[in-house]
Amino acid sequence: MTRNSITNRASILGRLMALAGLGLLAANVAFAQVETTGSSMVTDAPSTVIEAGDRPVSISVDEAGAITIDQQAVTEGSVMVGAGADTAPETTAGPVLPHDLSAWGMFLQADWVVKAVMIGLVLASIATWTVLVAKTRELRVLVKQQRKTLDVVTLAESLKTAHEKLDEGQGSTELTRAASQELRLSANTLMDAEGVKERVASCLERLEAAAGRRITRGTSILATIGATAPFVGLFGTVWGIMNSFIGISKAQTTNLAVVAPGIAEALLATALGLVAAIPAVMIYNHFARQIAAYKALVGDTSAAVLRLVSRDLSRYTAGKRKVAAEG
Incomplete structure (x- = not known):
């Protein structure tokens, strides 16, 4: 074997080894790409x-x-x-608001001063309706009795006859009894008819005034409630709003949802004040008209009794004169 042939074989062997190394390198790169692609498909x-x-x-x-x-x-x-x-x-956690915004719920959540104002206004309203019921029944009975008395006294011929009929239960005998008593006290001076009538008229006038005072008893509270209830409710509102603003300053927020419940509680006091005042004023005016009508009836009855007294005195004077003329 010559030197040249050996050299040629060595060169061919080296080329084959280089090609094999390149094939292995390509296979490794392809396998790595397949693993990378598979893992990327599995994971997000x-x-x-x-x-x-x-x-x-x-x-x-x-x-x-x-x-x-x-x-x-x-x-x-x-x-x-x-x-x-x-x-x-x-x-985020917001402010905890009251769940019950009804009238009762706002009352329970109000300040103690506002609660006291509300309780007072409710009691005033109850007093108003109590006076309405009681005074209506009283006026109905008195007016009916006074009309009967006026009818009897107007149709009677003498004070004695009127008093007897009234004493049987057909009316009030207060005026006729007072007139009869004055006539008995003035028995020795009946000839002075003007003096007797003046004294009887004075007694009847005092009885009229007493009857007026009795019938107006209990109505003054209506005038007081009607005049003061709105201001009491306004005081509760001012106090409640003041507390609401104090709460705003402490919470360091101007959120309306935080302020609105306190203001609503305060305005409830004003509403109760109006609820107590408006009916009281209306009922007071109603009773003022009814009482004025009753006083007019008493005055008419008193005038009718005074006419009976004058009629009896005229008979007495005429009888005395007749006796004196016959004697």
Whole structure:
């Protein structure tokens, strides 16, 4: 074997070894690519969330290596947490508001001063309706009795006859009894008819005034409630609103949802004041008219009794004169 043939064989062997090494390298690269592709298909593409001012930015990479950037607006009170993790809005804790905003619920949540005002106004309203029921029944009975008395006295011929009929239960004998008593006391001076009538009229006038005082008893509370209830309710409202503003300063918030319940509780006091005052004024005016009508009836009855007294005195004087003329 010559030197040249040996050299040629060595060269061919080296080339074969180089080709084999290149084939192994290519196979390794292909296998690595297959593993990388399979793992990327199994796992999700990573994403990252970062904050850009008040709007978060979401950056994600898909299978092909493309980058996606998404910027979204978030509502107030929600928070984005974690990078590459699931994001969920979390509502921030707000002020705890009262659940019961009915009249009774607001009363229970009110300040003790406002509660005292409300209780007083409710009692005043109860007193108003109690006076209405009691005074209506009283006026109905008295007016009916006084009309019967007026009818009897108007149709009677003498004071004695009228008093006897009234004493049987057909009316009030208060005026006729007073007139009869004065006539008995003035028995020795009956010839002075004007003096007797003046004294009888004075007695009847005093009885009229007493009857007026009795019938107006209990109505003064209506005037008091009607005049003062709105101001008492306004005091409760001012106090409640003052406490609401103090609560605003302590909470350091101007949210209307925080302030509204306290203001509503305060305004409830004013509403109760009006509820107590308006019926009281209306009922007082109604009773004022009814009492005026009753006083007019008493006055008419008193005038009728005075006419009977004058008639009896005229008979007495005429009889005395007749006796004196016959003697």
